[in-house]
Amino acid sequence: MLGKRGGALWLLVAAATLTCASCRLIQVGGKPGWRPDVNYTEWAAQQQLCVGDWLMFRFDKRMYNVLEVNRTNYELCNDHGFIQNITRGGRDVFQLTEARPYYFLCGGGYCYGGMKVAINVVEASPPAPEPTPKNGSPMTTTSSNLLALTMVSAAAIVIWCHGSPPFPVHRR
Numbered sequence: 001m002l003g004k005r006g007g008a009l010w011l012l013v014a015a016a017t018l019t020c021a022s023c024r025l026i027q028v029g030g031k032p033g034w035r036p037d038v039n040y041t042e043w044a045a046q047q048q049l050c051v052g053d054w055l056m057f058r059f060d061k062r063m064y065n066v067l068e069v070n071r072t073n074y075e076l077c078n079d080h081g082f083i084q085n086i087t088r089g090g091r092d093v094f095q096l097t098e099a100r101p102y103y104f105l106c107g108g109g110y111c112y113g114g115m116k117v118a119i120n121v122v123e124a125s126p127p128a129p130e131p132t133p134k135n136g137s138p139m140t141t142t143s144s145n146l147l148a149l150t151m152v153s154a155a156a157i158v159i160w161c162h163g164s165p166p167f168p169v170h171r172r
Helices: 003-019 040-045 071-076 143-162
Strands: 025-027 054-058 067-069 091-095 101-105 116-122 169-171
Touching: 040 116, 071 101, 071 116
Parallel strands: 025 054, 091 169
Antiparallel strands: 054 091, 067 101, 101 116
C-alpha cells in the first residue's frame, strides 16, 4: 500500500504529467553541459523553450553552481542578490513556469568566462486537434493520453522504488 505520502506523491506526479504531456527536459549547453568552454548565447539562440519545459544543469558541483538572477545581475555577472540558488547535486532541474526571460549564471567568477545563459520562454502552443476516425466514431485513446499514461506509470515506478524522484526538483 502506498500510504498517505505515497498517495499524495502519486496524485502530484499524475496531475503534473497530465497537464504537461508535451513538456521537455532540455540539458543546458547540450551534451557538454554547464561548464566554462560552452557558448551559451549560441546554444540559447537555437532553443525554443516553452512554459512547462524543464532545464537540466549538469556540472561538477565542487566547482560550479547555478544561480537564477535578474537581467541587471546577469549583464554585470553579479552573483550577489540572486533570485534563487538551484544548485543541489550537479544534475539539477528547473521548471520554466512562466512565459518570460530567465537568467542564470555561475558564481565565483566563472560568469566572466561565459558561464551564463539568458533564455526566453514562450507559452506552449496548444496541441493540434486529433483527427476524427473515418467511420465517424470518436477515438477511444489518443496518442497524448498514451504518452501521459506512460509518463505517469514511469514516475510511479520510480517513486514506488525510491520513495522520491531520483533528482532534485525545483519549481518557480
